[in-house]
Amino acid sequence: MDDASLDQIHSMLFQQLVVGHSQMALMLMGRLENPHSGEFESVQPEGAKVFIDQLEMLQAKTQGNLSPEESEALTRALGAVHTAFAEILNDPH
Numbered sequence: 001m002d003d004a005s006l007d008q009i010h011s012m013l014f015q016q017l018v019v020g021h022s023q024m025a026l027m028l029m030g031r032l033e034n035p036h037s038g039e040f041e042s043v044q045p046e047g048a049k050v051f052i053d054q055l056e057m058l059q060a061k062t063q064g065n066l067s068p069e070e071s072e073a074l075t076r077a078l079g080a081v082h083t084a085f086a087e088i089l090n091d092p093h
Contacts, residue, residue, distance in 0.1 A: 022077035025051035
């Protein structure tokens with residue numbers, strides 16, 4: 001990473017942030033194991049919604065300022081968490 005430009009570093013950090021937030025949302029929806037315990041969390045829609053809202057804010061605040069790769073990563077992450085959130089809201093259990 002010594003040869004990476006500041007823009008490349010920022011891009012990698014942005015994408016890590018997006019992935020981290022989407023993984024936290026999915027973990028709080030019982031879709032991913034907690035990496036520390038190896039267990040699935042109980043479904044916590046309110047907690048998941050905080051991370052989803054933050055991803056939506058990032059999309060709104062960075063519109064027009066992202067590289068195609070960053071934009072695609074954010075769009076893909078939002079699609080995954082929105083789908084999972086809709087599924088847990090529609091699940092009667």
